[in-house]
Amino acid sequence: MSINNTECKYSHSKNRMAKIIIKDSIKSLDKKEGKKIKLIWLEAAGCSGNIISLLNAESPDLKYFLENMVKLVYSNSLMRLEGEAAFEQFMDTLSDEYILVVEGAVSTKSNGMYNIIAKYEEKWVTGMEAVKLAGERAKYILAVGTCASFGGISSARPNPSGSLSVKEFIKKEVINIPGCPANPQWVIGTIAYILSFGKPELDDKGRPIMFYGITIHDRCTRRSYFDKGIFAKKLGDEECLFKLGCRGPVTKTDCPIRRWNSSINWPVGDNSPCIGCAQEKFPDGMEPFVKY
Amino acid sequence: MGTITINPVTRISGFLEITAEVKENKIINAESKGLLFRGFEKMLQGRHPLDAIYFTERICGICSAAHSIASSLALENCLKVFPDENDKMLRDFLHGSEIIQNHIRHFYQYTIPDFVYGSQINSVYTVQHNDFRLPEKINIKITGHYIDSLKYSRLSHKMLAILGGKAPHNHGVFVGGVTVNIDASKIIELKSILNAIKEFVENTMIQDVYTIADYYKDYFKNGFGYENLMSYGLFDSYKDKEMFYLKPGIMINGKNHKFDPSKINENIYFAWYKSNKVEKNPMEDTVDENVDKNNGYSWIKAPRYDGYPMEVGPLARMWLCGDYKNGISTMDRTIARVLEVKKIIGIMENIIQRVVIKKTSQKILDIPMEAVGKGLVDTSRGALGHWVSIENKTIKNYEIITPSVWNLSPKDSNGLFGVVEKALIGTEINDIKNPVEIGRIVRSFDPCVSCAAHVINNNLSKIEIRLI
Numbered sequence: 001m002s003i004n005n006t007e008c009k010y011s012h013s014k015n016r017m018a019k020i021i022i023k024d025s026i027k028s029l030d031k032k033e034g035k036k037i038k039l040i041w042l043e044a045a046g047c048s049g050n051i052i053s054l055l056n057a058e059s060p061d062l063k064y065f066l067e068n069m070v071k072l073v074y075s076n077s078l079m080r081l082e083g084e085a086a087f088e089q090f091m092d093t094l095s096d097e098y099i100l101v102v103e104g105a106v107s108t109k110s111n112g113m114y115n116i117i118a119k120y121e122e123k124w125v126t127g128m129e130a131v132k133l134a135g136e137r138a139k140y141i142l143a144v145g146t147c148a149s150f151g152g153i154s155s156a157r158p159n160p161s162g163s164l165s166v167k168e169f170i171k172k173e174v175i176n177i178p179g180c181p182a183n184p185q186w187v188i189g190t191i192a193y194i195l196s197f198g199k200p201e202l203d204d205k206g207r208p209i210m211f212y213g214i215t216i217h218d219r220c221t222r223r224s225y226f227d228k229g230i231f232a233k234k235l236g237d238e239e240c241l242f243k244l245g246c247r248g249p250v251t252k253t254d255c256p257i258r259r260w261n262s263s264i265n266w267p268v269g270d271n272s273p274c275i276g277c278a279q280e281k282f283p284d285g286m287e288p289f290v291k292y
Numbered sequence: 293m294g295t296i297t298i299n300p301v302t303r304i305s306g307f308l309e310i311t312a313e314v315k316e317n318k319i320i321n322a323e324s325k326g327l328l329f330r331g332f333e334k335m336l337q338g339r340h341p342l343d344a345i346y347f348t349e350r351i352c353g354i355c356s357a358a359h360s361i362a363s364s365l366a367l368e369n370c371l372k373v374f375p376d377e378n379d380k381m382l383r384d385f386l387h388g389s390e391i392i393q394n395h396i397r398h399f400y401q402y403t404i405p406d407f408v409y410g411s412q413i414n415s416v417y418t419v420q421h422n423d424f425r426l427p428e429k430i431n432i433k434i435t436g437h438y439i440d441s442l443k444y445s446r447l448s449h450k451m452l453a454i455l456g457g458k459a460p461h462n463h464g465v466f467v468g469g470v471t472v473n474i475d476a477s478k479i480i481e482l483k484s485i486l487n488a489i490k491e492f493v494e495n496t497m498i499q500d501v502y503t504i505a506d507y508y509k510d511y512f513k514n515g516f517g518y519e520n521l522m523s524y525g526l527f528d529s530y531k532d533k534e535m536f537y538l539k540p541g542i543m544i545n546g547k548n549h550k551f552d553p554s555k556i557n558e559n560i561y562f563a564w565y566k567s568n569k570v571e572k573n574p575m576e577d578t579v580d581e582n583v584d585k586n587n588g589y590s591w592i593k594a595p596r597y598d599g600y601p602m603e604v605g606p607l608a609r610m611w612l613c614g615d616y617k618n619g620i621s622t623m624d625r626t627i628a629r630v631l632e633v634k635k636i637i638g639i640m641e642n643i644i645q646r647v648v649i650k651k652t653s654q655k656i657l658d659i660p661m662e663a664v665g666k667g668l669v670d671t672s673r674g675a676l677g678h679w680v681s682i683e684n685k686t687i688k689n690y691e692i693i694t695p696s697v698w699n700l701s702p703k704d705s706n707g708l709f710g711v712v713e714k715a716l717i718g719t720e721i722n723d724i725k726n727p728v729e730i731g732r733i734v735r736s737f738d739p740c741v742s743c744a745a746h747v748i749n750n751n752l753s754k755i756e757i758r759l760i
Contacts, residue, residue, distance in 0.1 A: 038415075045328060047742045048305050049353020049460045055397065056446050056459070063439050066414045076302050079416040080405040082731050083298040089415060107329065114329035117307055119299040153330075153350040160331030180350065180461055235471045236654035261453035262446070270457030270464045271471045271652070275346055277461070283347065288340040290466075292656050 037195070038098035039070040040090060040134055043077065044127035045115040045154045045163050046104025046147040049181040051077045057184035058262045065188055069195060070099065076117065087118035087125065090134070099191065100138035103182075105147040105154035106131050106169040109162030128169070135170040140194055142175045143167065144187055149176035149206070150280040157284050167206060175199070176206040180277035185258060186211045205280060207252070216248035216274050219256040235290065236271045245291035247276030296727050301734055303402040305354045306741025308700070310730055312716055317724060322709070322716040324700045324734075325590045326741035333578050336690040341367055341659055341682050342467065344690065348678065349461045351692070352743045354397065357390040357452060358671030359692075360465040362678040365667025367467045370660065370682055376653035379469025381535075381643045384527055385482070386455040386464060387671070388640040392489060393448035393459075394672035395606070395633045398738045399497065400441035403626060406732050407504045410435040421726035425507040434500050444492045447485050454478055466654065473651045482644055490637045493630075501630040505623050515622030515733040517715040520544045520600050521608035522698070524551070524677065526670035527639055534642040537635070538613035540668070544600055548612075553668060555598040556677070558693070561705035564588040570705045571596075574679045574691040575664065590702040594710060595693050603711045604674025604698045605737060606632040622715075625736040659685045673738050674698060694743035712737055 041051060055062055066072055074090045081089060104127070107115040112126030119125070135141055143166040146152035155163035167174040177186050190208050193200045200208040217223065225231070225240035232239045242249070251274055259266045267274055276286035283289075299309035307328050313321040332351055336344060345363045349356040361383065368375065375383070404410065409424040409431045410417060426434070449459040455472045456462030464470045472478070505512070525540040540551035557571045560579055565588075567579040594601070602608075603620075607628035610616035615635065616628045660682060667678045674695030681689045701710035709717065712734055721727045 043307075045330060047350055047353040047356070047460075049350075049356065052353045052397075052460055055401070055442065056449050058446060061446075062442050066416075071415055073415040075416055076300055076307070077305065078401060079302050079418075080410075081418055081420050082300065082302045085420045086300055086302050089418065109329075115307070116309075117300060119297055119309065124299075153335075153347070156335045156347075158334060160334050161329045163330070181353065234654050234656050235466055236473060236652035238473070260458035261450045264450050265453045265457050267457040267463040270455075270462075271473065271654075272457060272463035272466070275463075283343075287343055289343045289346050292342075292658070 036069065036071040037139070038073050038093050038096055039101060040073060040093055040098055041075040041101045041103070042127075042130055042134060043117070044102055044104035044131060044148065045107035045161055046145060046152070048077060048103070050103035050145040050187070051075065053181035054184045054187060056261055057188055060188060069188070069191060073098070084118075084120060087120045090118070090130070091120065094133060094137050097139050099140045099142065099194065100134045101142045101144050101187075102131055102148045102166045103144045105151050105163035106166060107154070107161040107163050108169065109160070114161040131166060131170060135166070135172060140175060140199070141166065141170070141172065142177055142187070142190065144177045144182045146178040146180045146277060146282050149178035150282070152180060153283055174206055175202060175208065177211075178207065178278040178280070179253060180282065183258060183260060211254055212252045212278070214252060214254070216251050216253060216255055216268075219254070220248050220268060221256055222268060232271070234292075238271060241268060241273040243291070244273050245288055246273035247279060247286050248274040251276040251279045253278045294724070296721075296724075296730065298727075298730055301731060301739070303405060303735060304739045304741065305352065306739075306743070308734070308739055308741045310716070310734055312727070312730055314721055314724065317721050319716050319719045319721065322713045323589055324702065324710055324712045326592060326696070326700050326739065328741060329591065333690050333692065336687050339687050341370065341680065341685070341687055342657065344680065344687060345466060346461070346463070348692065351694075352740060353460050354394055355390060355672045355740060355743065356460045357387060357456065357462050357465060358669070358676055359678070360462060361387055361671070362667040362669050362676045364465055364467050365669060366665045366678040366680045367667070369665030369667060370663035370680060371467060371657060373468050373657070375469035378474070378648055378650060379653055380529065381647050382455055382470045382472060382474060383465055385640050385643045385647075386452055386462070386470065388636045388643070389448050389451040389455070390459070391636055391672045392633055393445045393452070394738075395629050396441050396445040396448065396497070399501065399626070399630055400438050402738070403735055404434060404438055406728070406735060407508060408434045408438070410438060421723070421728050423722070423726070423728050426503070430503060434503070437496055437500055440492065440496070444489050447489055451482055451485050454482060467657055468654050469652065471652055471654060474647060475649055479644060479647060479649070486637060486640055486644070493633050493637060497630055498634065501627050505627060508623065511623040511732065512619060512621045514719050514729060515625065515715045515736055516620055517603050517711050518601055519546070519620045520602050521611055522551070522597055522602035522604050522675055523609050523612050524668040524670050524675040526609060532642070532646070535639055535646070537639055538609055541612040542597065542602070543612060544598075553666070556693070557596055559594040559596055559704035561594070562587055562702040563590050563593045565593065574677065574693060575666075575681070577689060578691065592697055592701055594701040594704040595698055596704055596708075599706065601701060601704070601708055601711050601714070602698055604670075604695045605629070608674060609670060610635070622733050622736040629738070661685060671695065673740055673743070694740070696740045696743050699737045700739055700741070712739070
């Protein structure tokens with residue numbers, strides 16, 4: 001056997017190997033990218049806290065979410081592009097298949113001028129216009145957070161900005177993922193369901209039943225105190241917070257079992273009442289938050 | 293001569309437009325317009341005073357604990373409540389967790405993509421200019437740190453949630469301190485997380501900012517601003533030096549002055565508001581809007597201290613306390629923010645070392661018929677103030693001046709530019725088609741427009757202005 005036969009068949013190109021591998025990986029990444037559905041994450045009239053909550057996701061984390069689940073094409077908080085070039089990426093996506101995530105309410109006062117999100121072809125684009133544009137063509141619309149789902153804080157009385165929920169505004173089917181903010185697992189979990197099985201089962205308020213089917217009160221860790229009539233008298237007490245104004249009985253989320261921030265804690269676990277931040281009447285109908 | 297418009301200025305919190313007039317490649321005029329109208333001050337009128345804490349948090353998704361703290365301080369001032377020392381320490385630790393979270397995210401997720409070619413895993417990382425100067429090897433390394441950093445900002449919020457229930461929008465900060473009953477298990481958990489973050493900051497983040505500074509030395513020579521600095525003080529109630537950061541302080545034209553909150557006024561000359569006077573104190577009633585005002589170009593009012601526009605934020609703090617004296621520029625601002633993370637971690641280590649195991653001292657609270665109070669505190673982006681007046685046991689007036697209002701303000705009636713505007717004017721733009729300098733200078737201030745543009749009164753039916 002000659003020496004030549006044992007040589008690596010790529011040896012002639014070893015000086016160029018790194019380049020070839022890089023090219024191949026880019027190609028395979030492109031392929032993978034091509035298969036993933038595009039996602040527009042549109043921030044509208046709100047605090048932009050839901051994208052921060054998404055960054056808190058642990059399993060899967062943002063890296064896994066972006067590499068393996070969706071092709072994020074637009075995000076005011078994260079994208080490298082700025083100015084018109086950034087918004088072009090939004091416009092370019094509209095002819096494709098995509099999921100639209102809206103966080104924040106749709107501010108409608110004065111034709112939407114309370115919330116301008118970009119300047120495109122010399123004109124201002126309002127949050128309202130962007131929701132309409134992207135909402136009309138989206139394969140799925142997810143309203144993430146209580147403002148997008150139900151109006152939330154942005155529409156609190158006297159609602160100076162004329163804020164509406166995404167569904168009130170667009171009058172199309174919207175998957176609501178309320179919470180102030182939405183727990184990142186509710187968001188990624190819903191998208192994971194969509195990617196594998198299509199639309200999840202929703203309740204009459206458009207919420208995925210898998211996360212919003214049962215009241216906080218039903219699964220509260222302090223439920224036995226309630227049943228025995230033992231109540232906290234002030235914040236910091238470790239009994240049932242019902243008499244301080246806890247909204248667990250009227251708020252449907254899985255907070256008591258899922259908890260927050262890598263499942264480390266939740267408001268009742270911190271000796272403070274649930275304020276019903278995922279409830280459709282939040283905040284006006286949930287006040288006072290703490291009743292003394 | 294031409295005008296450059298950048299909208300959206302991405303990688304900030306909220307929506308901002310910057311316009312810059314350029315003559316012979318130099319910015320000669322700039323306007324900072326950050327507007328998203330929700331009208332928190334109007335919404336708060338008539339609500340239960342204690343609700344302000346959880347309500348005002350919702351102004352901002354990235355610095356919500358800051359608002360809960362300023363609001364609690366303002367209410368403690370009204371209710372004459374003085375938090376127990378242990379609870380105050382825990383609240384400060386919680387606040388530190390938020391600042392670390394903010395600074396890590398601002399540096400890696402918001403700033404790094406301006407300077408590092410980085411990841412192409414998703415369309416969000418598409419590039420639009422070619423002023424990327426790092427050698428390929430270093431590019432790849434820092435891109436890896438962008439991903440690593442996600443873990444450490446998440447862990448910072450986890451510390452916040454251990455003490456505050458959840459983040460963003462915690463429940464633990466309240467009048468009287470915190471609601472958590474601290475125990476040995478929580479303390480050791482906080483210590484171990486803090487230790488992991490410290491290793492990342494000291495071994496990675498600080499090196500990364502100096503590496504970038506090395507390749508972008510020209511950014512020490514732009515974005516100066518006025519060099520007038522202000523802080524309301526942070527972690528300043530301790531006699532123990534190891535827990536202390538800085539007292540309130542002012543530097544104007546290179547001279548230090550004693551901070552006097554009565555010298556804070558808001559000027560509305562170039563903002564869309566009307567009032568019988570062009571300048572008012574935050575304790576006075578909220579002004580009404582006037583969108584037809586010819587000279588108006590922003591919904592952000594122009595706060596001034598004794599008539600001066602003041603820069604606030606990590607660089608102001610690090611400079612005023614004497615820890616950082618290299619300079620006041622785009623890159624200095626970015627470096628000071630990173631170095632401040634190390635400083636705050638040190639303070640938090642000392643706080644948690646001294647916390648004792650005991651239950652929270654929360655009490656049943658009684659709301660007075662009438663009261664006024666203010667809560668001034670430095671937070672992630674600088675000086676934050678909440679002013680509240682109570683009448684008939686409900687909120688009569690609520691005024692908020694956020695750090696980004698100080699930095700992003702428009703001009704005032706004396707023609708003085710806002711801080712960011714001033715920092716842009718005079719900047720040389722290298723490639724007019726790719727004015728990368730503008731975004732880099734603006735982001736060095738870590739603008740938060742969610743915070744800055746919370747003010748609105750009512751009805752804007754005749755609006756014709758182009759706002760953002």
